[in-house]
């Protein structure tokens with residue numbers, strides 16, 4: 405809602421793939437939704453659901469970038485900060501889904517745990533086992549919302565008024581609920 409051109413681009417993609425009149429977007433329709441995937445990745449980069457992942461425990465002594473981590477140390481990984489690190493991400497604080505498409509320089513960066521600059525599901529043996537289920541649900545939900553509706557702000561609310569403040573905890577959530585008006589376009 406703060407960047408309508410991204411939403412328009414996303415809606416154009418979804419609506420170009422889904423035949424007019426098809427009520428529900430389903431999994432088989434998702435294959436070519438390249439931009440939708442990029443939007444979800446960019447959202448998870450800036451707003452990872454579990455900003456500090458889950459606490460881990462070092463099982464053996466190890467040295468990371470010159471820092472000695474003794475066995476038994478509780479390790480907390482700040483995935484939120486990792487996703488906003490300007491040494492890994494150009495214009496790190498900006499929402500730019502194109503960075504994950506062919507146009508961008510993070511085209512091949514994925515959340516499967518091999519790209520340590522992007523860890524919304526963690527990495528290693530404790531990586532989230534629900535990645536595929538979680539992503540499939542987000543993709544389907546977003547694709548359906550984009551296909552069925554045009555979205556507007558309530559009367560009197562402007563784009564600049566949208567409060568993106570987050571409340572941190574085990575999971576992160578919006579401080580203020582996002583209230584939007586759906587206009588059916590089916």
Ligand code: HEM
Pocket residue numbers: 452453454457458459523524525526527529530531532533534535537538539542
């Ligand atoms: C978009 C949706 C989801 C996100 C962003 C997410 C994120 C995460 C993260 C960050 C972790 C911690 C990984 C680590 O510490 O390295 C985790 C762990 C876990 N997730 Fe998810 N998750 C999602 C969906 C799901 C779903 C759908 C399930 C189950 C059906 C699930 C089950 C689990 C379990 C069991 C763990 C603990 C794994 C372990 O400690 O060995 N997650 N998830």
